[in-house]
Amino acid sequence: MYIGIPREIKNNENRVAITPAGVLSLISDGHVVVVEDGAGLGSGFTNEQYLEAGATIVETAKEAWSQEMVMKVKEPLPEEYDYFYEGLILFTYLHLAAEPGLTKALIDKKVIGIAYETVQLNNGGLPLLTPMSEVAGRMASQIGAQFLEKSKGGKGVLLSGIPGVKRSKVTVIGGGVVGMNAAKIALGLGANVTIIDLNPERLRELEDIFGTNINTIMSNPMNIADSIADSDLVIGAVLIPGARAPKLVTEEMVQAMPEGSVIVDVAIDQGGIFETVDRITTHDNPTYTKHGVVHYSVANMPGAVPRTSTIGLTNVTVPYALQIANKGYKQACLDNAALLKGINTIEGYVTYQAVAEAHGLEYDNVMGHLE
Ligand SMILES: NC(=O)C1=CN([C@@H]2O[C@H](COP(=O)(O)OP(=O)(O)OC[C@H]3O[C@@H](n4cnc5c(N)ncnc54)[C@H](O)[C@@H]3O)[C@@H](O)[C@H]2O)C=CC1
Numbered sequence: 001m002y003i004g005i006p007r008e009i010k011n012n013e014n015r016v017a018i019t020p021a022g023v024l025s026l027i028s029d030g031h032v033v034v035v036e037d038g039a040g041l042g043s044g045f046t047n048e049q050y051l052e053a054g055a056t057i058v059e060t061a062k063e064a065w066s067q068e069m070v071m072k073v074k075e076p077l078p079e080e081y082d083y084f085y086e087g088l089i090l091f092t093y094l095h096l097a098a099e100p101g102l103t104k105a106l107i108d109k110k111v112i113g114i115a116y117e118t119v120q121l122n123n124g125g126l127p128l129l130t131p132m133s134e135v136a137g138r139m140a141s142q143i144g145a146q147f148l149e150k151s152k153g154g155k156g157v158l159l160s161g162i163p164g165v166k167r168s169k170v171t172v173i174g175g176g177v178v179g180m181n182a183a184k185i186a187l188g189l190g191a192n193v194t195i196i197d198l199n200p201e202r203l204r205e206l207e208d209i210f211g212t213n214i215n216t217i218m219s220n221p222m223n224i225a226d227s228i229a230d231s232d233l234v235i236g237a238v239l240i241p242g243a244r245a246p247k248l249v250t251e252e253m254v255q256a257m258p259e260g261s262v263i264v265d266v267a268i269d270q271g272g273i274f275e276t277v278d279r280i281t282t283h284d285n286p287t288y289t290k291h292g293v294v295h296y297s298v299a300n301m302p303g304a305v306p307r308t309s310t311i312g313l314t315n316v317t318v319p320y321a322l323q324i325a326n327k328g329y330k331q332a333c334l335d336n337a338a339l340l341k342g343i344n345t346i347e348g349y350v351t352y353q354a355v356a357e358a359h360g361l362e363y364d365n366v367m368g369h370l371e
């Protein structure tokens with residue numbers, strides 16, 4: 001199979017969809033990998049390293065996009081939609097529930113859109129989302145600590161406090177991969193941590209992991225309002241796979257937070273869980289202040305630590321890419337139920353229920369397209 005790797009063009013997105021080691025794996029199985037000039041530089045991988053691994057370097061994005069399968073990191077931006085063509089296999093993060101324009105473009109151009117974030121194992125795990133959620137969760141607490149500094153617009157508190165001065169309170173809403181990693185770092189920085197989740201089994205697991213060093217609370221509007229009212233930092237980490245994120249934190253709840261508190265809405269890539277998060281921010285200009293509260297809503301947080309993130313991402317994506325390339329996407333998806341769940345669009349149809357619901361579009365069963 002011919003596989004294209006375009007350079008990422010989102011603001012400060014320095015990740016790339018494949019490392020030279022990943023190229024070698026694909027080439028060893030007889031595939032051709034076409035990498036856009038300089039695509040790996042942001043992650044510290046040079047054209048020469050890709051060439052040594054056996055890739056072909058092309059000068060333009062158009063050439064990288066003209067291959068049978070395109071592997072990317074972030075969802076395509078509108079200026080990339082013109083590269084779509086009927087039958088293209090697009091293997092990347094798509095986050096379609098929050099992307100009506102992209103959903104329409106994929107349907108109109110009959111692209112086979114396989115979304116990393118909805119590839120799902122039988123146990124519910126999301127193997128192609130997990131490493132980036134680990135990165136973003138860990139970053140969320142670091143970033144929150146930074147924006148609590150007075151010069152950054154925060155109230156001027158240190159997460160750990162000091163002897164004689166109380167520790168800051170961090171509330172994490174959603175105790176999955178992002179939430180657990182955010183809690184780990186917040187605890188390490190000395191904060192007083194509360195995790196809120198809807199799933200009692202998950203709350204039990206979190207207590208088994210952290211012991212009584214954290215508070216675990218059942219998710220409901222009253223508990224969320226109570227916990228965030230006296231929090232210094234609130235982290236949004238809820239996910240319903242493939243769906244638009246539920247707005248769990250109302251404007252009124254944010255208004256009740258003390259001035260200079262900080263919100264980090266990691267779930268922004270699925271639309272965000274705070275009513276007051278009304279925009280996606282960028283690494284160049286990551287925050288805005290509303291009701292006196294600093295809001296951070298960058299949708300590609302791992303793009304800021306591209307070396308770690310690219311290696312972490314490609315560790316998990318390349319084995320799936322190999323299955324698609326070796327067997328063809330139809331057989332690969334028939335043989336692998338996790339990969340099958342990744343197909344969001346095919347032959348002009350939406351084949352992921354939550355995406356169809358998010359946009360009021362007709363849902364079609366993917367199996368009818370795989371004969
Ligand atoms: N902004 C960024 O750069 C990045 C964003 N993300 C996003 O972070 C979000 C979280 O991802 P993961 O932690 O991997 O998901 P996950 O599936 O591991 O965890 C989600 C958690 O939310 C909980 N949940 C569901 N409904 C809830 C409710 N009503 N109240 C409280 N908890 C609820 C679930 O029980 C689960 O424990 C996703 O939207 C993901 O795409 C991930 C990586 C980077």
Ligand SMILES: CC(=O)C(=O)O
Nearest residue numbers: 132269299300301302
């Ligand atoms: C998951 C995601 O949106 C990211 O890694 O940027």
